[in-house]
Amino acid sequence: MVVVDSLSKRFGRLQVLKDVSATFEAGKVTAVVGPNAAGKSTLMKSILGLVIPDGGTVTIDGMPTLGNPASRARVGYMPQEPRFPDNLRVSELFDFVQDLRGEHPSGLDALIDEFELRPHLAKPLRVLSGGTRQKASAVLTFLFDPNVLLLDEPSAGLDPVASSRLKDRILDERDSGATVILTSHVMSELEELADEVLFLLEGTVRFRGTIQSIRDRTGENRLERAVAHLMTNGVAA
Amino acid sequence: MNTTLKVMRFAFFDLVRSRWMIVYTLFFLLTTAGLLYFGDDPSQAALSSLNLVLLIIPLVALMLAMNYFYYTRDFVQLILTQPVSRVSVFVGQFAGVALPLAGAFALGSGIPFAVHAFSNPVRSGLVVTLLGAGVLISLVFAALAFWIGIANDERSRALGIALGLWLGLSIVYDALMLFFVVAAQAYPIDRAMIGLSVLNPIDLSRILVLMQLDTAALMGYTGAVFRTFLGTALGTTLSIAALLTWIAVPVVLGLRTFRRKNF
Numbered sequence: 001m002v003v004v005d006s007l008s009k010r011f012g013r014l015q016v017l018k019d020v021s022a023t024f025e026a027g028k029v030t031a032v033v034g035p036n037a038a039g040k041s042t043l044m045k046s047i048l049g050l051v052i053p054d055g056g057t058v059t060i061d062g063m064p065t066l067g068n069p070a071s072r073a074r075v076g077y078m079p080q081e082p083r084f085p086d087n088l089r090v091s092e093l094f095d096f097v098q099d100l101r102g103e104h105p106s107g108l109d110a111l112i113d114e115f116e117l118r119p120h121l122a123k124p125l126r127v128l129s130g131g132t133r134q135k136a137s138a139v140l141t142f143l144f145d146p147n148v149l150l151l152d153e154p155s156a157g158l159d160p161v162a163s164s165r166l167k168d169r170i171l172d173e174r175d176s177g178a179t180v181i182l183t184s185h186v187m188s189e190l191e192e193l194a195d196e197v198l199f200l201l202e203g204t205v206r207f208r209g210t211i212q213s214i215r216d217r218t219g220e221n222r223l224e225r226a227v228a229h230l231m232t233n234g235v236a237a
Numbered sequence: 238m239n240t241t242l243k244v245m246r247f248a249f250f251d252l253v254r255s256r257w258m259i260v261y262t263l264f265f266l267l268t269t270a271g272l273l274y275f276g277d278d279p280s281q282a283a284l285s286s287l288n289l290v291l292l293i294i295p296l297v298a299l300m301l302a303m304n305y306f307y308y309t310r311d312f313v314q315l316i317l318t319q320p321v322s323r324v325s326v327f328v329g330q331f332a333g334v335a336l337p338l339a340g341a342f343a344l345g346s347g348i349p350f351a352v353h354a355f356s357n358p359v360r361s362g363l364v365v366t367l368l369g370a371g372v373l374i375s376l377v378f379a380a381l382a383f384w385i386g387i388a389n390d391e392r393s394r395a396l397g398i399a400l401g402l403w404l405g406l407s408i409v410y411d412a413l414m415l416f417f418v419v420a421a422q423a424y425p426i427d428r429a430m431i432g433l434s435v436l437n438p439i440d441l442s443r444i445l446v447l448m449q450l451d452t453a454a455l456m457g458y459t460g461a462v463f464r465t466f467l468g469t470a471l472g473t474t475l476s477i478a479a480l481l482t483w484i485a486v487p488v489v490l491g492l493r494t495f496r497r498k499n500f
Contacts, residue, residue, distance in 0.1 A: 011499070045499070045500070048318060049317070050314065050317055050318065050499065050500040051499040051500070052496075052497055052498070052499060069320045069321055069322045069323075070320055071320075072318070072319065072320040073320040075318075077318045079318075083311035083314070083315075084311060084312065084315065085308075085309060085311060085312040087251075088312075096247060097315075097319065099243060100240065100243050100244070100316065100319055100321065101319055101320065102239070
């Protein structure tokens, strides 16, 4: 379980997060939706500790995250655009992260096959396509038996095979009790995965509920229309 | 601690394999060997080498360390998503960059002197001080480069600051100092000169080496002041302590900024 309590963050003059509080429950997929620049990625990065919030707290499974790297031990993070050192090979990347953590999980080979990375293991990360890089990022995300998954537009750039395998993985992890926090602009993906939706607009939580409740509230039957409705007309509508 | 070593080892081998480090080592190897071969006095060679060291090391240490810092920014971000503390990542990165830089100089300059010492008399105290001063100044400027890099997201801006710093400390500072000496020649300014030298790490390393020579008085005003006022032992201790402070302060400031940085 991830608890975010009155989190705020400002970048220069831009207030990206304003007093955001939310509880993300274990065994559920919570989708964070909102227009571009609503603060979704910043929220993810604040949970992870990559962004240091100006105020508020984050706890992961009861552990406060600030100044406590151990709280990240069971967090898998898939960034929007994974960026790796250019000259490192895919296999060297996996080796380094395993060495850094001092963990050598037995599931690595299976994950490499699942995301069809075996032909790319000896290639430098710089020559990989965006989608293949995303697959490498997926392997690292799921490798260390995560309890919490932070997935920032995870399927962007993935081919249909990898994308559906990723979704299966996410649902498997959820069913075995992981807390999954996901952002996506692909509505079909949300319908497939999300148990709950957190709607973020201009750095504040405007709405929270199931997908059905968004439909009911907006009177739009298709989710994409319903979310667009929320974005343009606000929650009151 | 463990994480620090792993990050350090990675950065260390990454850098050691790079073409620039090899060129840098060879540069010192060839120039030092040349100075020893063509000159007739190893002390003379050490002094010529000193001038080269004081000009080249600060520039190269700033540029290479800063370049590496920006080059590995994505990688640092990846490391920070793992359960590791920011302090150990920073210290590991810094040590992994600063040690190859210092080592390249120590090896490149040390080997020719060591080889020369087999067949000729070499003042080992002088050579060791020269190598020590070069190592310290490498660490000082690597630390400054990291601090500047962390505090500036924009690479071109950081590069500008670094170049300005190098020009300021290696050229402008001495000119101002000379101007001050001339302008204030009617007053006793010896102590003020000691204070002013401590503010410039390049001057400090020069003094450190010159104090090893009997001719220190002839080699520059501040060297003479250090020697007459403090004596060689106290002067050496003081300048080493000041150089260590010059390493510690940017490391601590850089670490402070790094801990609060958003990735």
